[in-house]
């Protein structure tokens with residue numbers, strides 16, 4: 319008699335070493351593709367996810383493996399209407415599949431890069447990208463129990479973490495609550511449902527604001543609320559929370575978790591909107607009065623320029639016409655991370671660099687001001 323194949327894994331796995339949240343698991347990432355290094359990626363697949371979201375799969379030009387941490391992003395650049403345009407996109411594929419790398423892009427109405435990618439990025443076309451950056455990764459809050467909260471395209475870093483955990487064969491206790499406008503807007507719906515069938519420790523809850531054209535949505539309706547969280551994830555206070563989505567969504571999530579007595583120290587978020595960042599790192603005009611001038615030398619290219627003590631290295635380089643890799647200009651994205659070989663700077667960042675990187679001599683050029691002459695590893 320044929321036996322029936324049961325898709326859901328009901329037996330608990332034996333305890334394995336939980337490598338997922340350890341920075342050392344992903345440590346080789348920085349070494350193989352530093353965030354300040356631009357590479358050419360070749361588009362090898364394009365997938366329609368929803369009516370306005372596409373995944374673009376790339377391989378490196380040389381076919382080499384690409385390394386990164388789940389949750390990190392790359393900064394892509396393209397010549398669009400005679401201008402070089404750069405934007406950050408989270409790597410939605412996991413580092414456990416290193417020969418390709420995906421970004422999943424939602425069309426922004428009127429947006430330059432997202433529409434350009436949707437229209438122009440086809441099989442065989444190339445795209446320049448700076449290496450992986452960002453600290454919204456599992457090692458930001460290693461924990462056995464996690465709650466992933468995302469909305470819209472904010473699903474991408476959490477999807478990379480989910481795929482990586484499954485690929486590592488780790489039955490992580492994760493509840494993934496994703497909010498979408500309508501059922502048709504849910505990104506990765508089928509894959510998430512399939513993954514939740516594979517592990518009883520992984521639960522997916524989709525919340526839709528409206529029925530949309532199709533109708534018939536049986537799941538939770540409206541916006542994510544504390545009542546919904548209490549009902550569907552009663553142990554949410556015990557979970558490390560990772561959140562990504564539009565600014566308004568994240569504000570609401572932060573507030574509802576505070577109202578629900580979730581420990582803020584166990585809350586991690588990624589913003590896709592640099593403009594919303596609170597702290598501005600450019601010098602205030604009054605600070606610019608008592609200034610000292612220093613010199614900056616780029617060790618590899620041999621270029622030099624002068625810098626005032628009130629200027630960031632990035633601002634001085636731009637003024638001198640020396641292009642440095644950068645994106646957010648606010649100490650968040652990490653694209654301008656560079657080793658200071660000689661000299662000292664004062665850096666005021668917004669989370670775009672890790673303590674272990676600072677210990678290694680790396681600094682973010684967009685939020686570092688000189689306190690001596692500098693030699694940089696670029």
Ligand SMILES: Cc1cc2nc3c(=O)[nH]c(=O)nc-3n(C[C@H](O)[C@H](O)[C@H](O)COP(=O)(O)OP(=O)(O)OC[C@H]3O[C@@H](n4cnc5c(N)ncnc54)[C@H](O)[C@@H]3O)c2cc1C
Nearest residue numbers: 405406407408422423424426428429430431432471474590
């Ligand atoms: C760390 C990080 C990770 C990200 N990951 C993802 C991801 O995985 N997937 C994803 O889809 N997005 C992601 N983003 C967002 C992405 O970087 C882009 O911001 C997004 O795709 C929009 O870019 P765009 O060039 O299409 O739009 P932009 O050209 O930047 O336009 C954005 C908005 O501004 C308006 N606008 C543009 N120019 C003007 C003007 N001159 N005057 C008035 N209004 C104007 C546009 O109409 C549009 O509404 C991420 C962002 C960050 C910071």
